[in-house]
Amino acid sequence: MSVASEITRLNGAKADIIQAITDKGVTVPSSAKLDDMALLIASITGGGGSVGGITTKMIDSEVGIKIVDENGYIGASITNYFPHAGNTYYNNFAIVLEGVDFSQEGLGQVRFITPGTSDIGGRTYRTVNIGGVTWLAENLDFKFSGVNIGPSGSPSSPSAWYYNNDEATYGIDGTRKCGLLYNWHAVKHLNDNRSTLCPGWHVPTTSEWDALATAVGGTSTAGTKLKASGVSWASSWGGTDDYGFAAFPAGHRDSGSFIDLGSYANFWTATGYSSSNAANRDFSTGASMNSNSNSKSNGYSVRLVKDS
Template sequence: MLPAYQGVISKIPTVANIPCPGLATITDVDNNSYNTVLIGTQCWTKENLKVTKYSDGVIIIPLNATGGSTGTSSTWQNLTTGSYTIYGNESSTGANATNYGFLYNWYAAKGITTTGSTTYKNLCPLSWHVPTDAEWTNLSTYLGGESVAGGKMESTSSLWNAINTAADNSSGFSALPGGFRDFDGSFYFIRSYAFFWSATENDINLNPWTRYLDSNNGNVYSSSSFFKSVGAAVRCLKD
């Protein structure tokens, strides 16, 4: 653990694209490399996760709506353990996987390999984790609040399908619009929205908390409307 990345978020100026001290890149269990960025006292990955195993090497079973790997769209919505897909059922070497990473159901984000288990594996590399709802809130608070934080988190890349005048990526978070996979297996909103899991459930409806960014404005939105069987992107945060 690195105490410098923990505790109360300091109100220091936001500087874009500053790697975490002594940790410019990290590598997952599949040997994929991710750049890091220091935002306030938090150390984040700058790219979406695209790993096929938990950090202990246990394989995550992929599931495509076409049955291209295992199962069908009907089994996707009935899953209660971790799985992942790629937008549009593309291969893991296709453009969508390269640009936007994989789409994981929440069970994978939480590290659930056995239905009902309260013992969780780690989807992120060792010493990293899927951020909690509170940690996402710390990020948006540091960046000035939900009404402006999204623009500071959004990449200015042309992969966004509309010019978003609010986007300046001043935080260096570099969010890209990978869309999501709905519980019924359908895919929506690539190039328009970026969706990210938290590891936290809403105490009332037990749906997970997510964050999403919209190409039409600079907001970051907090929502618990996604079912656990939805597929969304994952960013990792340093322990």
């Protein structure tokens, strides 16, 4: 296959590739042309065999867009194309070429992240497996039986809120996709009744959150690696989303006020410490994942873990 004919075929697939990259929050220049990507063309034409198609996949802990074969062997890296907002570069994306073999190139092999989906409470959520454990990759937005949505004050009964009580903007289907903020009483009610409310899933314990941090290299850098990337309205968020977990800066509710949207992601654990406090894990604009204990009346985000 000639370079010219390969350029023609690639440009036919351009829309799908550009859309896949855009969906990951990467800014694509309007002038972007696949035939400008000399490394890509060289990799394909030097791959030894015909190319059947192109797909796009997330990859684990790699720097730069990688051009890989179906087994993850690297044919080329592109580190200065498709610039990410904030003048950094997207770091976990692969263009997968079917029908080529880069195993002899000696450039290494990537590990693919394969997001899944699961239905909870009539809604389909993205999921991701990290360290052998399957987590929701989106914040829970489930108005389950027994939870009161949007009450005033700081109730000591199961309750949840949308940020600013605005579901259209801050619901998981809204423009900012934050999901509900639950108090810990709602978390306990959900977990106690999980066999009927969310069968096969549970609220993670402190130990499960800590194991998640360990699986991605430790708490000191887990924030950066687990936080969502490309959050255009939270420019200082600083996530690279290396594993597809996409911790989202949904803010929280504290003493009746909604605060820290765009700069904090607070998640409840299933672990209560006292009659008034429970354990949570949070991410701010720094690199770490933090451990705290806060009032059970606060409204925080929730992620679920699949039963083993």
